[in-house]
Amino acid sequence: MGCSCMFLPYSLMLFLILFITFSTNIRAQTPPLTKKNLLIRPFNNTVSALFVFGDSTVDPGNNNYICTVLKCNFPPYGKDFVGHIPSGRFTNGRLVTDLMASYIGIKEFVPPYLNPTLSLEELLTGVSFASGGSGFDPITAQISGVIPLEVQLKYFRSYKIRLENEIGEERTKLLISKAAFLVSAGTNDFIVNYFGTQFRRYTFTVAAYQQFLLQKTQQFLQDLMAEGARFIGIVGLPPLGCLPVVITTNTVATPLLPRECIDSYSAVGNEYNWLLQNMLTNMDIPGTQLVYADIYNPLYDMVQNPNKYGFDEVHRGCCGSGLFELAILCNPHSIVCFNASRYVFWDAVHPTQATYYNLFKFLRPIIDSILKQ
Ligand SMILES: *[C@@H]1O[C@H](CO)[C@@H](O)[C@H](O)[C@H]1NC(C)=O
Ligand SMILES: *[C@@H]1O[C@H](CO)[C@@H](O)[C@H](O)[C@H]1NC(C)=O
Numbered sequence: 001m002g003c004s005c006m007f008l009p010y011s012l013m014l015f016l017i018l019f020i021t022f023s024t025n026i027r028a029q030t031p032p033l034t035k036k037n038l039l040i041r042p043f044n045n046t047v048s049a050l051f052v053f054g055d056s057t058v059d060p061g062n063n064n065y066i067c068t069v070l071k072c073n074f075p076p077y078g079k080d081f082v083g084h085i086p087s088g089r090f091t092n093g094r095l096v097t098d099l100m101a102s103y104i105g106i107k108e109f110v111p112p113y114l115n116p117t118l119s120l121e122e123l124l125t126g127v128s129f130a131s132g133g134s135g136f137d138p139i140t141a142q143i144s145g146v147i148p149l150e151v152q153l154k155y156f157r158s159y160k161i162r163l164e165n166e167i168g169e170e171r172t173k174l175l176i177s178k179a180a181f182l183v184s185a186g187t188n189d190f191i192v193n194y195f196g197t198q199f200r201r202y203t204f205t206v207a208a209y210q211q212f213l214l215q216k217t218q219q220f221l222q223d224l225m226a227e228g229a230r231f232i233g234i235v236g237l238p239p240l241g242c243l244p245v246v247i248t249t250n251t252v253a254t255p256l257l258p259r260e261c262i263d264s265y266s267a268v269g270n271e272y273n274w275l276l277q278n279m280l281t282n283m284d285i286p287g288t289q290l291v292y293a294d295i296y297n298p299l300y301d302m303v304q305n306p307n308k309y310g311f312d313e314v315h316r317g318c319c320g321s322g323l324f325e326l327a328i329l330c331n332p333h334s335i336v337c338f339n340a341s342r343y344v345f346w347d348a349v350h351p352t353q354a355t356y357y358n359l360f361k362f363l364r365p366i367i368d369s370i371l372k373q
Contacts, residue, residue: 040105041104041105042104042371043368045104046178047178047179047180047231047371048106048125048126048174048175048176048178049124049180050097050100050101050104050106050110050125050181051126051128051129051180051181051229052097052110052126052128052129052130052181052182052183053128053129053130053156053181053182053183053184053220053224054130054134054149054152054182054184054235055130055131055132055133055134055135055185055186055188056070056090056130056131056132056133057096057130057184057187058096058128058130058182058184059088059089059090059134060087060095060097060098060112060128060130061073061087061089061111061112061114062088062112062113062114062128062130062147063088063131063132063146064088064112065114065115066145066147068144068145068146069144069328070132070133070145070327071088071132071327071328072086072088072090072326073086074086074331074332075332076319076330076331076332076334077089077090077092078092079092079093079340080092080093080340081093081094081353088112090132090327090346090347090349091351091352091356092318092346092352092353093340093353093356094109094356095110095356096356096359097110097128097182098110099356099360100180100182100363100367101125101126103360103367104367106125106126107122107125110127110128111127111128112128113127113155113159120166123159123162123166124163126179127159129147129152129155129156129159130152130184131146132144133145133188133192134146134147134148134149134152134185134188135185135187135188135192135193136149136186136189136213136217136220137189137212137216139193139200140192140193143196143197143199149185149220153223153224153227156224156227160176160227176229177228179230179231180232180233180370181229181231181233182232183220183221183233183234183235184234185235186213186236187237187238187240187243187269189209189213190209190237190240190265190269190272191240191245191246191349194209195265206268210268210275211275213272214272214275214276214279217234217276218279218283221234221283221290225288229288230287230289231288231289231370232288232289232290232291233291233292234276234290234292234293235293235295236269236276236277236292236294236295237269237273237295237296239265239269239270239296239303240268240269241262241264241265241266241269242266242299242300242303242314243348243349244259244315244317244323244347245323245348245349246262246265247259247261248323248324249324250262250265259316261303261315266300269296273292273296277292289370291366293363295359295363298358298362299344299355299359302314302344302355302358303344306344309354309358310341310342311342311343311344311354313337313344314343314344314345317346317347318336318340318343318346318347318352319334319346319347319348320334320335320336322337322345322348323348324348325347325348326347326348326350327347330347330348340353340354341353341354342354
């Protein structure tokens with residue numbers, strides 16, 4: 001999900017840039033790897049690798065290596081990660097993609113592709129090309145100076161060439177055909193780009209913009225399949241109106257009213273998800289599996305029925321006031337809640353590890369159905 005530098009006044013941005021200049025000494029590191037033989041393979045699956053594309057929901061730290069203000073490789077990010085390492089993941093712990101790779105039995109963490117020190121072993125078992133702040137609309141990534149999806153795909157092509165040089169063309173082809181792919185993006189297109197700026201609202205109605213994004217998504221999936229992808233999961237949108245920053249920006253005029261989800265924003269996400277599922281059904285291509293991954297309903301349920309999940313705060317993030325802070329605004333000087341597992345959101349946009357774990361549990365039946373094949 002994303003980042004909303006556009007919500008920030010210019011002077012604040014300047015401050016942030018200065019702050020980052022002084023805080024770059026806090027460097028992200030790669031977490032220690034769990035021994036491979038500790039991992040088990042449910043259903044004796046032979047999934048070779050996990051490849052990930054998208055935004056901050058699945059970026060394990062690619063933004064550490066590019067020039068953007070949208071980074072989080074400093075505390076309190078990573079507070080509950082192995083060794084409390086602020087790896088560049090936009091949460092307090094692991095991402096759903098880490099949990100998935102670990103569950104499938106591939107490895108414990110999906111590393112960022114841009115990390116220059118990745119071993120061949122790491123490359124062979126999959127990497128994430130995702131970049132916090134990115135989206136299907138190329139303008140979305142431009143707003144935050146992050147990696148657009150088309151460029152993520154280019155990186156995947158470079159990755160393939162690198163692999164072919166290492167293990168040969170045939171084995172690379174086999175590896176790709178037995179790999180799982182996951183694409184998670186779209187939130188920033190609506191929250192940062194469409195509703196956060198004027199660029200697209202001049203020319204698109206909400207409905208037209210939804211169609212525009214669907215076309216971009218379809219093109220991206222076709223490009224992935226052309227590269228040999230056969231199992232692709234596509235994550236839908238969350239209830240956009242429940243993101244703390246969306247609640248904040250829509251209640252500035254009425255700060256004393258109780259905070260609650262802004263239904264009109266969530267409706268845009270929900271509608272988009274239906275259109276996306278419809279598109280995926282129509283794209284049905286023999287030999288390829290496109291699987292829709294619903295996060296809307298589980299996330300909405302967590303917000304509506306927090307007690308069921310051990311949550312007691314659903315409308316603000318754990319970091320800072322929880323109303324607007326993310327990326328550099330959630331920093332070593334921020335007050336942090338005592339127990340992030342009681343919060344649905346870690347910062348004003350991104351879920352906590354606890355929420356990601358619940359999402360993973362919801363998605364597990366879908367993962368199992370693919371692993372059984
Ligand atoms: C997995 O393989 C092992 C050893 O070959 C076998 O004993 C076991 O029944 C298999 N499990 C499943 C779920 O197929
Ligand atoms: C944090 O909250 C979770 C979920 O409510 C709970 O299971 C856990 O015991 C809490 N941890 C601490 C240290 O209080």
